Amino acid sequence: MSTKTEKIDRLAELTAQTETSSGSSLWVEAFRRLRASKMAVIGACIIAAFVVIAVIGPWIAPHSPIAQTWRGDVLPNQNVFVGPRGGNWLGLDHLGRDEFSRMLEGARQTLLVGVVSTALGFAVGAAVGVAAGAASTLGGRAGRRFDSVVMRFIDMMLAIPSLLLAVSVAAVLGQSLTTVMIAVGVVQIPIFARLLRGSMLAQGGSEYVLASRALGVRKRRIVLGHIVPNSLSPVIVQATLSLATAIIEAAALSYLGLGNPDASVPEWGVMLAQAQSYFDAAPSLAVYPAVAIIITALGFTLLGEAMREALDPKLRG
Amino acid sequence: MSLLELDGVKVHFPVKKGVLFDRTVGHVYAVDGVSLSVEAGQTYGLVGESGCGKTTLGRAILRLVDITEGDVVLDGTNLAELPGEEMRGMRRRLQMVFQDPLGSLDPRQNIESILSEGMAAHGIGADREERRTRIREILAKVGLPTGALSRYPHEFSGGQRQRIGIARALVLEPDVIICDEPVSALDVSIQAQVINLLEELQEQMGLTYVVIAHDLAVVRHISDVIGVMYLGGLVEEGPSDTLYAEPLHPYTKALMSAVPIPDPAVEDTRERILLTGDLPSPSKPPTGCRFHTRCPWKQDTLCATERPELKDAGNGHKVACHYAAEIAAGTVRQTVPGAVRPPEAETAPAEVPAPAKPADDGRTADPGGRAGRAAEPGKTAEPGGTAGTGGTGGKSAESAESAETAQGGGTAGTGTTPEAGGTPEAGDAVQADEAADADEATDAGEAPKTGEAPKTGEAAETVEAAEAAESAVTKD
Numbered sequence A: 001m002s003t004k005t006e007k008i009d010r011l012a013e014l015t016a017q018t019e020t021s022s023g024s025s026l027w028v029e030a031f032r033r034l035r036a037s038k039m040a041v042i043g044a045c046i047i048a049a050f051v052v053i054a055v056i057g058p059w060i061a062p063h064s065p066i067a068q069t070w071r072g073d074v075l076p077n078q079n080v081f082v083g084p085r086g087g088n089w090l091g092l093d094h095l096g097r098d099e100f101s102r103m104l105e106g107a108r109q110t111l112l113v114g115v116v117s118t119a120l121g122f123a124v125g126a127a128v129g130v131a132a133g134a135a136s137t138l139g140g141r142a143g144r145r146f147d148s149v150v151m152r153f154i155d156m157m158l159a160i161p162s163l164l165l166a167v168s169v170a171a172v173l174g175q176s177l178t179t180v181m182i183a184v185g186v187v188q189i190p191i192f193a194r195l196l197r198g199s200m201l202a203q204g205g206s207e208y209v210l211a212s213r214a215l216g217v218r219k220r221r222i223v224l225g226h227i228v229p230n231s232l233s234p235v236i237v238q239a240t241l242s243l244a245t246a247i248i249e250a251a252a253l254s255y256l257g258l259g260n261p262d263a264s265v266p267e268w269g270v271m272l273a274q275a276q277s278y279f280d281a282a283p284s285l286a287v288y289p290a291v292a293i294i295i296t297a298l299g300f301t302l303l304g305e306a307m308r309e310a311l312d313p314k315l316r317g
Numbered sequence B: 001m002s003l004l005e006l007d008g009v010k011v012h013f014p015v016k017k018g019v020l021f022d023r024t025v026g027h028v029y030a031v032d033g034v035s036l037s038v039e040a041g042q043t044y045g046l047v048g049e050s051g052c053g054k055t056t057l058g059r060a061i062l063r064l065v066d067i068t069e070g071d072v073v074l075d076g077t078n079l080a081e082l083p084g085e086e087m088r089g090m091r092r093r094l095q096m097v098f099q100d101p102l103g104s105l106d107p108r109q110n111i112e113s114i115l116s117e118g119m120a121a122h123g124i125g126a127d128r129e130e131r132r133t134r135i136r137e138i139l140a141k142v143g144l145p146t147g148a149l150s151r152y153p154h155e156f157s158g159g160q161r162q163r164i165g166i167a168r169a170l171v172l173e174p175d176v177i178i179c180d181e182p183v184s185a186l187d188v189s190i191q192a193q194v195i196n197l198l199e200e201l202q203e204q205m206g207l208t209y210v211v212i213a214h215d216l217a218v219v220r221h222i223s224d225v226i227g228v229m230y231l232g233g234l235v236e237e238g239p240s241d242t243l244y245a246e247p248l249h250p251y252t253k254a255l256m257s258a259v260p261i262p263d264p265a266v267e268d269t270r271e272r273i274l275l276t277g278d279l280p281s282p283s284k285p286p287t288g289c290r291f292h293t294r295c296p297w298k299q300d301t302l303c304a305t306e307r308p309e310l311k312d313a314g315n316g317h318k319v320a321c322h323y324a325a326e327i328a329a330g331t332v333r334q335t336v337p338g339a340v341r342p343p344e345a346e347t348a349p350a351e352v353p354a355p356a357k358p359a360d361d362g363r364t365a366d367p368g369g370r371a372g373r374a375a376e377p378g379k380t381a382e383p384g385g386t387a388g389t390g391g392t393g394g395k396s397a398e399s400a401e402s403a404e405t406a407q408g409g410g411t412a413g414t415g416t417t418p419e420a421g422g423t424p425e426a427g428d429a430v431q432a433d434e435a436a437d438a439d440e441a442t443d444a445g446e447a448p449k450t451g452e453a454p455k456t457g458e459a460a461e462t463v464e465a466a467e468a469a470e471s472a473v474t475k476d
C-alpha cells in the first residue's frame, strides 16, 4: 500500500524522467521492498554476522581451537568442568580446549557445509529442473515423455525421508566432511528440480511467452531469455531457506557420526554431539552450538521469507 | 484473392485423462469449421459470447495452437502446412495484439528489449543503433515518449501498456494484425483512444486487422466486415452496416437486442430477445444447428438434425440458419414463448420469464407480440436487404417444394415489394416467378409444418405476400 504522498512523488518522478533516466527493473524494486522489511533486515544482519565470524573468526580466536591447553583443568569422568572465566569466555570443553575459539572455528565449518551442499543441490537440481521444464514446454511428445520420466525419478527421491537419504549417501561414500556436504546436497536436488520445473511450466503457459512465440522468437531464446529468468525467484527464495535446513541437516549427520572423522576439528553439529555425553554436568557445552545453529538457521529463514514476499508478483506496484 | 483466407479451420483440443499414460477421452471443439476471408486494408470484426472460440481462432491463424484441420492462407501461402522454422519466419507478416496488456509483456524486459526482440528474431536492422531509430519512430507513432525505452512494463498505465503491445507488433511491419480483445482490459475512457489509434495506424500504414471483441459497439465502430461466432462456428457474416441494420440469425438478433441504445426514447421501446439456457459445452456441441438449444425460433424439422451452412443471403451477407429468410419475413414465429419481449414486458424483472402462460399462447394470436412483430416485415422491406431475401426465397423454392418452399415463397413476396422493385437484379423475374408458383403450395405446405391449421394472421400475410410477388412480376 502506498500512501498519497508516495503516489504523488512517484508521479513526479515519472514525469521528471528524461530519456537518459532508466526505469527500475523488478529486481531493483524487489530489493527496495526488501530493504523496507524488518524481517529481511534482521535476517540479513544475522547472516552477515555469521559470515563475518566464519571468515575472520579463526584469526581473532584468542586460543587454538584444537590444542588441549587446559587438559588438566577438566575431569569429565568426575563431572568437573570449567565454565566461563577470564581467559576462556565460554569456558572449556571436555578435553580442556577453549570453547569460544572452537565456536568461532566451528562457524566456518558450518557455513562451508551449508553453502557447499546447498550450492550442489541448487546446481544439480536447477539443471535437472531446467532440462525437464524445457523439454516439457517445447520438446513436443518426446520432450514430455522425457520430462515425465525425470520427474517420476525426482518424486521417488522426494518420497524418501531426507535424513534417511542423506544417511544412505553418507554410508555409501564413507565418513568425511565431503560426504556430509554431498549427502545434504543430494537431499536438496529434488526440491530444486521440482520447484524450478513447476515454475517454468507455469511461466511457459503465460501470455508473454505466447506473445514471444507470436513475434517469431526462437524457442531456445524463449526458454533461456524469458521462461528461466522469470522462474528463478521462487528458487532463490528456496535456496535461502535451504541454507537453514542444510546447516541443521549437516549438524544432524555430524551428530550421527557421519561427518569429519577427525573429531578434533570443531563443527557445531559435532560439538553438539560431543556435548551430549556430559549434558547433565555441563549443559552449556550443548547450548552454545545449539543456539548458534538455531540463530543462523533463523537468519536464513527470515531473509528467505522476506524475499518471498518481496518477489511476489502480486505485490508488484 | 483475399489477403487472408480461412477454409474449414478446426481446432479441437484433446481432453486427456490418466495418471501414468494419457488417454484421450474426448475433445473440446473450440473452433469447428470456420471459413472466412479478410481483404487487404480492411478490418474483420469477430464477435461472440465468451468461450465461443474467438481467441482460439485468432491463435490458430498464427498457428499458436495446432490446427486440427483446414487451411489458413496468407497471401497465397498455406500456413497450416508450413514447417516450424518457415512458420516462424511468416510470423513477421502476421502479428497479434493481446487482451491482457500487462500479462503479455515480460515483466523483466524493458521496453527497448521488448520492441527489439522481434526485430532480432527476424534479422531486421543491422545493429542496435538502427533498431533503436526504428523503435523511436514506432514509439512516436503509437504515442509513447521516447523516454519509455529504458522503463519496464509495470511502470506504465494500462493504456500505455497496450500501446507497447501495439508497437511490438508494428515494428515488424506486418500485413495482418490480429487484435484479441485489444481494449476489453482497459478503462472505458482509454478504450476509445486505443481504438482510434488502431484506426489511425491502419490509415497510415495500410494495415489489415482481425479484431476480436465481445463488445459489439467496439467492433461496429472499427470493422468493415463482421463475423458472429457461436460455439466454434460462424453463424452470420456481413458488411458491418448491413449486419447491424438487419441481423438475420436469431443469435445475432439476440446479441444486438442486448445492446442498450443511448437514446432513452428508443431504449424504452427496444425489443429484447432473452436467450434461455446456458451456452452448451464446446466439448459436447448440440447436434444440427448449434444454436437450437437456445434458439427462440427453433423449428421441429432440420434445426436439431442438420447443421446449417453459412450461405449467402445476398449482398455478401451470409447466415447459417435454415429459417433465416422465413424469420426475416415473419412467416416463422418464435417457438419459445416469452423469449422475445415486447417493450412493455421490460418492466418485469429481467431474469423471470414472461408471466406463465400456457405454452400454446405464444403461438396463437397474441396482440401485443404480434403487433411488435408485424413491424418487422416492414423493416426488412428496405432496398438493401430486400433483394437478398428475395434471392434466398427463390433458391429454396428451386430446391424443394415442401413446407419450406411455401415459406420461401412468402419471403420472396415480402422481399420484392415495390420499393425493391426499383433495383431489380438479373434473374429477379425468374425468382419472383417461382416464388409465385410456390405460393400456391402455401396452404398445403404450412399445415404439416406447424401441425396446426394456418392461423388467420399468417394467412393474411401470405395473401399479402402473394400479391406483392405478383406485383413484382408484373413490374418486371
Ligand SMILES: Nc1ncnc2c1ncn2[C@@H]1O[C@H](COP(=O)(O)OP(=O)(O)OP(=O)(O)O)[C@@H](O)[C@H]1O
Binding pocket: B013, B028, B029, B030, B048, B049, B050, B051, B052, B053, B054, B055, B056, B057, B214, B282
Ligand atoms: N488449450 C486449451 N485446451 C483445452 N481447451 C481449451 C484450450 N484453449 C481454449 N479451450 C476451450 O476452448 C473454448 C474456446 O475458448 P476461447 O478462449 O477461444 O474462447 P473466447 O471466445 O476467446 O472466449 P473469451 O471471450 O472468454 O475470451 C473454451 O471452452 C475453452 O475452455
Ligand code: SF4
Binding pocket: B249, B250, B251, B289, B290, B291, B292, B293, B295, B296, B297, B298, B299, B303, B308, B320, B321, B322, B323, B324
Ligand atoms: S437453424 Fe433453427 S435453431 Fe438454428 S438458428 Fe435457425 S431457426 Fe434457430
Ligand SMILES: [Mg+2]
Binding pocket: B054, B055, B056, B180, B181
Ligand atoms: Mg478470448
